[in-house]
Amino acid sequence: MKGWIRRSFGNRIFATVLIVTLLPLLVCNVELVQLLRIRSEIGLHQEATQQLAQMEEALSDLDSTLCSVVEALADSTSVKSTLRQSDGSSRVMYQLLHQASIPLLDFARLHLFNSEGTCLYTTDSTAGSQLSGSGLSTQKWPTDWGILYAASQTDSLILRSSEEGFPLVAAQSVRSHEGRDLGYIVITLESDGFSRLFSDLYSPTTNVLLLDSFWQTIYHTQPAQTSDLVPRLRSQLLSGEALSVTEGEYHFYIRQHSGTGFYLILQQPIRFSTSVMRTIYVLSFLTGILCLILCLICSWHLSRHLSQPVNELDRAMQLVQEGQLDVCLKNDREDELGRLSESFNQMTQEYRLNLERSVQRQKELNETQLRMMQAQLNPHFLYNTLDSMKWMAVASHVPKVAMLATDLAAILRTSISGSELYTLEQELNLLERYIDIQSLRFEDSFTCEIDISEQFQHCIVPKLVLQPLVENAIIHGVCDREDGYIKLYAEKKDDDLLIYVSDNGCGLPPEILDCLNSPDSRITGQHLGLNNVNRILRLYFGDGYGLSATSEPDQGSILCVRLPYKKEEDPHA
Numbered sequence: 126m127k128g129w130i131r132r133s134f135g136n137r138i139f140a141t142v143l144i145v146t147l148l149p150l151l152v153c154n155v156e157l158v159q160l161l162r163i164r165s166e167i168g169l170h171q172e173a174t175q176q177l178a179q180m181e182e183a184l185s186d187l188d189s190t191l192c193s194v195v196e197a198l199a200d201s202t203s204v205k206s207t208l209r210q211s212d213g214s215s216r217v218m219y220q221l222l223h224q225a226s227i228p229l230l231d232f233a234r235l236h237l238f239n240s241e242g243t244c245l246y247t248t249d250s251t252a253g254s255q256l257s258g259s260g261l262s263t264q265k266w267p268t269d270w271g272i273l274y275a276a277s278q279t280d281s282l283i284l285r286s287s288e289e290g291f292p293l294v295a296a297q298s299v300r301s302h303e304g305r306d307l308g309y310i311v312i313t314l315e316s317d318g319f320s321r322l323f324s325d326l327y328s329p330t331t332n333v334l335l336l337d338s339f340w341q342t343i344y345h346t347q348p349a350q351t352s353d354l355v356p357r358l359r360s361q362l363l364s365g366e367a368l369s370v371t372e373g374e375y376h377f378y379i380r381q382h383s384g385t386g387f388y389l390i391l392q393q394p395i396r397f398s399t400s401v402m403r404t405i406y407v408l409s410f411l412t413g414i415l416c417l418i419l420c421l422i423c424s425w426h427l428s429r430h431l432s433q434p435v436n437e438l439d440r441a442m443q444l445v446q447e448g449q450l451d452v453c454l455k456n457d458r459e460d461e462l463g464r465l466s467e468s469f470n471q472m473t474q475e476y477r478l479n480l481e482r483s484v485q486r487q488k489e490l491n492e493t494q495l496r497m498m499q500a501q502l503n504p505h506f507l508y509n510t511l512d513s514m515k516w517m518a519v520a521s522h523v524p525k526v527a528m529l530a531t532d533l534a535a536i537l538r539t540s541i542s543g544s545e546l547y548t549l550e551q552e553l554n555l556l557e558r559y560i561d562i563q564s565l566r567f568e569d570s571f572t573c574e575i576d577i578s579e580q581f582q583h584c585i586v587p588k589l590v591l592q593p594l595v596e597n598a599i600i601h602g603v604c605d606r607e608d609g610y611i612k613l614y615a616e617k618k619d620d621d622l623l624i625y626v627s628d629n630g631c632g633l634p635p636e637i638l639d640c641l642n643s644p645d646s647r648i649t650g651q652h653l654g655l656n657n658v659n660r661i662l663r664l665y666f667g668d669g670y671g672l673s674a675t676s677e678p679d680q681g682s683i684l685c686v687r688l689p690y691k692k693e694e695d696p697h698a
Contacts, residue, residue, distance in 0.1 A: 142420065142423070142424040142427060142428070155409065158405050158406070158409065166376075169376060169393055169395075170376075170378075172328070172393075173331075173376070173378040173391050173393060174378070176326055176327045176328070176331070176391060177378060177380045177389055177391060179326045180323055180326050180327070180333070180389055181380060181382055181389060183322055183323060183326065184322075184335075184382050184384075184385065184387065184389070185382070185384055187232065187322060188382075188384045188385050189384075190228045190229060191229070191233070191282060191295050191312055192282050193228075194225050194226070194228060194229060194235070194312070195282055195295065195297045195310050195312065196297075197225060198221075198222075198225050198235075198237075198299075198310045199297055199298075199299045199300075199310055201221065203217060203218070203221055204218075204221070204237065204299060204308075204310075205299060205301065205307055207237070207245070208237070208239055208240070208245075208299055208307035208308035209301070209307055215246070218237070218245075218246050219246070222235045222237065222246055222247075222248055223248065226248050229312065232314055232318035232319075232321065232322055233295075233312045233313060233314040233315075233318055234247060234248045234249040234312065234313050235247065235248045235310070235311075235312055236248075236249070236310075236311040236312070236313065237308060237309075237310060237311075238266060238273065238308050238309040238310075238311055239307075239308045239309075240268070240306050240307060240308050240309075241265070241268065242265050242266040242267055242268040242273055242309075243265045244265065244266070244311075245308070249313070266311075271285075272285045272294050272296045272311075273296060273309050273311075275296070276296040276297055276298045276309055277298050277306050277309075279298075280297075280298070280300075281297070282295055282296070282297045283295065283296050283297065284337070284385055284387075285337070286336075286337040286339075286341045286342070286343045291313040291314065291315065292314060292315060292316050292319070292343050292344055293313070293314040293319075293343050293344075294311065294312070294313050294314070295311070295312040295313075295314075296309050296310065296311045296312070297309065297310050298310075316344055319335065319343070319344040320344075320346075323344075327346075327391065328393075330393065330394055331346075331391055331392065331393050332345070332346055332347040332391070332392035332393075333345065333346045333389075333390070333391060333392075334346075334354070334355065334388075334389075334390040334392070335387060335388070335389060335390075336355065336387060336388040336390065337385075337386070337387055337388075338385075338386035338387065338388075340355060340358070340359045340388065342355055343387065347392075354390075354392065358377070358379070358390070375392050375393060375394055375395060376392075376393045376394075376395060377390065377391070377392055377393075378390070378391040378393070379391075434458060434462040434463075434465075434466060435462070437454060437455075437466075438454065438462075438465065438466060438469060441454050441469065441473075442469075445473060450473055450476065450477040450480070451473075451477070452473055453470050453473070454466040454469055454470055456470070532558035532559070532561055532562050536555060536558060536559060536562075536589075536592075544588065545587060545588060545665075546585050546586070546587060546588065546665075547585075547586060547587075547588045548582065548583050548584065548585060548586070548693050549577070549581055549582055549583070549584045549585075549586050549615075549624075550582040550583065551588075552586050552588065552589070552590065552591055553575060553577065553582075553591075553613075555588075555589065555592065556575070556591050556592055556595060556613075557575070559592050559595065559596075560573045560595065563595075563596075563599055567599070567604055570603075570604065570606070570607065570609055571599060571603045571604070571606070571609030571610065571611060572609070572610055572611070573595065573610075573611040573612070573613070574610070574611070574612045574613070575612075575613045576612060576613065576614045577613060577614060577615045577624070578615065580617075581615045581617070581622060583692045583693045584622050584688070584690065584691065584692055584693075585688075585691045585692065585693060586624075586688060587661050587662065587665055590658055590661060590662065590686065591613070591624065591626070591686070593654030593655060593657065593658050594626040594654075594655070594658065594672075594684050594686070595611060595613075595626060596654060597654060597655055597684070598611045598626055598628040598630065598682075598684075599611070601630070601631070601633075602628040602629075602630025602631060602632075602681070602682065603628050603629065603630040605631075606629070606630065608629070609628070609629065609630065610628065610629045611626065611627070611628045612625075612626075612627050612628075613625065613626055613627075614627075617690055620689065620690050621670075621687055621688065621689060621690055622687075622688045622689070622690045623685055623686070623687055623688075624685070624686040624688070625683055625684065625685050625686075626683070626684045626686075627681060627682070627683040627684075628681050628682060629680070629681040630681055630682065631678070631679055632676040632677055632678045632679060632680060632681060632682050633674060633676040633682045637655070637674075638674055638675075638676055640656070641655065641659065641672055641673055641674045641684075642673055642674065655672060655684075658672055658686070659671045659672040662686065662687070662688065666688065666689055669687075670687045670688060670689065671687060672684060672685070672686060672687075673685045673687070
């Protein structure tokens, strides 16, 4: 498949159009379904979390109410007296129990048991005693086991499920000051009480389960769905599996109440069930097949229409890349591809002509510039030197003339030699000859010090690049001073060699400084030699190199030559 796509531009167009049109459609369909499913699950999770929080809060309120009611009755002197003497006014006890049960009228019933487990008083109208004044009931619970026994073992409220036929029973012992059990306060809660407790806290489609800490059912809303659910969840708990799982067509959300230890379970139906998702995926697949057929037909015709001219243009461009600039495409089309072919023909023709002209012009320019710059050493220097030689010869025959002629011949020989690059050592030797000549001319009115380390002597420099700088320092700097001083020194900075020519002369004019420190400016007039040096350096090494200067009026100037740090033995020198 990959090789088939690469063999032809038309095949690539066909595959591209097919992928670009079909793939986004399929991806969008799948992602849309997944997005709807995820948003639905998030909404269900948020709804379930909110419902669990509300029911947990209601359960906490119920637990707090039970504790407060039981504690108030257990500390009541009337209750303890009734339990201790097994007599008393039934009306007083009724009023007491009725007053205490007001917060629980919709949820639970109060019962007062003696130490033998006999119910003495109750607020349950279905019990044997209706608090009509008899004061006793025939109902009796065991005290050696069950919830009454558990209550006798602790001072806190005991909650049990499935006790004596009630969904939830709470009990607390009533003790004397000596710690003896006098009886028990018992509260029973029925299913209707939990229905009222959790009313409007869950959706109609949600199954609510309330389990005790031992996973015994206390309350459930849909018994048909609960028969097998509790044992399965209990098995998962014992095996260490996660309880908040999605199983079958339902989501299960479980939360344990911190106060009572009871478990609240919500069972919600899955909106996007497996069957619904399967149907959606089948429809998406059939839609994708239809789109695939349509895209195949359109992509094939489009690729065949575009492949021929594009392939020809591709082959022509490859030939141009190989250097065949005389390529010309045959064009018989009037559409965009035809105009593209015509533009390609014009472009190659213009490019070929421009390249030929550019190469020729650059060749001529480089030759001219190098020839002119090397020739422009300063004709004033040659004239003045020859003039000095003439007058010295006229005045007297002295050895200085021979020395002057020798130095001049060496400089001239170097200027017309074929080599364009010298070592710094050779350049400094020529510079010393030039300084000797100028010292004779100006009668030793200045001194020149060359303080360049031996490590730089073998560095490569263009020939006669330092002579114009020293000449400028002499002619325009120190020639009119009695204490003229010129110094040459060098340093290495990163990968560059910096050569400095400093003097204590009158300084450079501001316009010359601006030209030297500006990459695009050129110097004219008396300081043409500086411009030539700057141009030669940039021509040889690039725009990052060249000449720069600093100067202060009447305090001298410093010219800096920046070169690449290359030695004679370097292969790239």
